[in-house]
Amino acid sequence: MLVCVAGLTLMGLVMVYSTSSIDAVAGGRNMFRDVGMQALYAVIGIGMGLIVWKALPYRLWATNFVWVVWAISVVLLVLTAVVGVDVNGAQRWLKIGIVQIQPSEFAKIGLLLTSIYIYYMYDSGAFDPKATALAFIVGVLVPLMFLFFTQSDLGTTAVLALAIVAVLWFGGVRASIVGGVLVALLVFAAFAILRSGYRSDRLVFLDPFNDGKDGLGNGYQMTRSYIAIVSGGLFGRGLGGSHEKFQYLFASDCDFIYSIIIEELGLVGGLVVLALVLGLLVSGLRIAESAPDGLGAMIAGSATIMLVGQAFLNMGSAIGALPTTGKPLPFVSSGGSSVMASFILVGLILSVSHRSRRASVYEQRRDNLRVVKSAPAPSRARRRR
Template sequence: MNRRGGARGSVPADIMMPRLGLLVAVVLLVLVGIVMVFSASTVEAIHNGESATSYVVKQAIFAVFGSALALFVYTRDYRSLQGGPYFWVFWGICAALLLAVPVIGTNILGATRWIYIGGFSVQPTEFAKIMLVVAAAKVLLEYRDQIRDTKQALIAAFVLVLLPLLFLYKTQSDMGSAVVILVGAFVVMWLGGLPGRFVAVLGIAVVVGGVFGIAGYRADRVSVWLDPWSDQYDTGYQMIRSFFAFSEGGILGVGLGNSREKFLYLPEAETDFIFSIIGEELGLIGALFVIALFVAVLVCGLLIAKRAADDFGTMIAGGLTCMLVGQAFLNMACATGLFPTTGKPLPFISSGGSSVVASLLMVGIIMSVSRVAGEEALTPHRASAERRRANLNYIRVEDEPPARSRFSSSESAPVVDASARSRHSHGDPFGGLMAPSGGASRNASRGSSRPEGNASLGSRASRRHDSGMERGANRRGSGRNSR
């Protein structure tokens, strides 16, 4: 066993266990999402003249595609996102999609946040979140280790992070996404080692800006959040129906598929308010189970960030994890009335291809950080194993002349190469009797050292040859004296 509890030659347990825990939690969340999308969307699909399984089939397709994308990212080195063409291609695609939304975007439910590509609606914000967190980690790391020029770093942060975020907020009026992205960015700054005072001042500035940014329909949402019954048939209707769903569910729920609110009473039951349907059908137990799964994602993701091979891995794994789980708790807080409605989907569970694919893509990046950390942890063990194999030398017996009769007068003594005795006398511990094998000699040429045990073995073998010569000479001398 190695020092961190893993079997020799395997990934250490403190790296493998968070990886497996994250994988199990995400798989369970995706499965819960498929089941609940089917339950919550059947009535809506039939009402729209579609098949009862149309929503769940799309959800399953996007889940499979997102899983394949996550697997592809997992097999790649996440450090390619730190610089080079991969980062700029990813950043360029996300920036182009954000720019395209105001031009060719489609208005759905009063918000223009989607564009249609090949018959599928894509919400660029879901992928821009990932890009902005990675860009924040890149800028911070380069400022700390390479640039060390505050003005240049601020320019890079403005162009790569702040400008796309402001554009997203202005053109799409998406405060929910802005809050989620800021959560990831602040976690990156915290893990990147920025002074706590600087992070606190920046956080206060963001809060103050957010308070002044609440205007228009956002102010109406806040007032409705404070008192939904003040306009129970209009702006407060959705919140009140969500409360009804949780109250009907109780502790154990009304049973899977038996929701009443999904019969067109609760708007967006399969997307933004799917957690309300979970609370109604599966009760408090089911809702707590989903919360526990997201807590598991948070814990495992932060453990992966802690064990990352470098600071860039720590920053992006921690930032993406907190952003992913932060969005989940934001959605659940809105459904339960703890926060004003923001329109953000529940990761892995809500119906919607962009949300599912982007969430699984984030998991793939986090898993890539864990995979590289495991490979880095194995490197010292592999080097140690090679050294041990190099030290497995064996004794090679020198060729001896043809055997003679033991009654011959003067040739009965063992034959020892004079050069071997000379090497032994000048400090060669093996006395010419120990020779490495072919593989060992190659390793020896790379600097491997032989253990002391083999040296003593060679010395003992040389001494046995020397004592054998002395005994043979004594026997011959005593025989001549007796004659």
């Protein structure tokens, strides 16, 4: 897992510099400013991840301390709705002094831990079904709907919902129930897209060139992404050689950074990123499988699904397999909140691994050793008789 995270982070620093330097020069800014800030956020994120990994035992999330994290998450969401900063028509950012953060990136972790806590309490018998339902509605569903309606953030809502489904799966809920919840979420997503004008416009990804303006209307962004991908070929134009990042492809350092990776590094570069994400998935699932208890399995498994699900959502949007949702590629895309939140998730996963060390081959042999006590041999006198 650490190798995959390091690979994605280094790839991100290189590509953030490649894409952001053009906009910086055009805007009269220092061309190293954005990549410098990305590196700073990565260092802060690594520190936060190390604290979660080494200093906070994962069983802490089965205590009432979860409600402290939940309260912080809700306060951040409310502040964003009240005094948040509007960027590109979406009020999803909160300015604290000179720092601007996206609270939903951290709130999704808080709501995920709350979901795990509620199910763990139900599974252990501490909550009855009525208390569980009430806690889930108040603790998870209401804040999630508040996030969706106030920030109009379908991407974060979808990623968190997918992670909650993973909690049920790793918690041992029957596959039929998990499947039913997943179908209900898909129906809600379809309804949310079709009922909103600007979201339904994103369905143009199915045929962006037929948007009524020959690909220059709602399909413009998708067509530019296709051009970037196709022009990359097998080995790409070369690092720094992208054409679309010259202010043709919007958000090329964030939402569509995967398109620029393929344009500059080719299909090979795109597959390397995909392999690193799949490595993250496999290692996270192995940690969940070897967790000491159900709580650890739910934490490691759902955090892994949240990370990888967001990665696939970003890459799927870039290649036209999914509608664009504006979610960054973890560890790669430009954005301090996303980078720090991603390292926190890795810290949660590794905190489970830290306390589930596999026994060595010698320890396994020792544990499997069975000593058989035989009955004492009869004495000579008894044999003579």
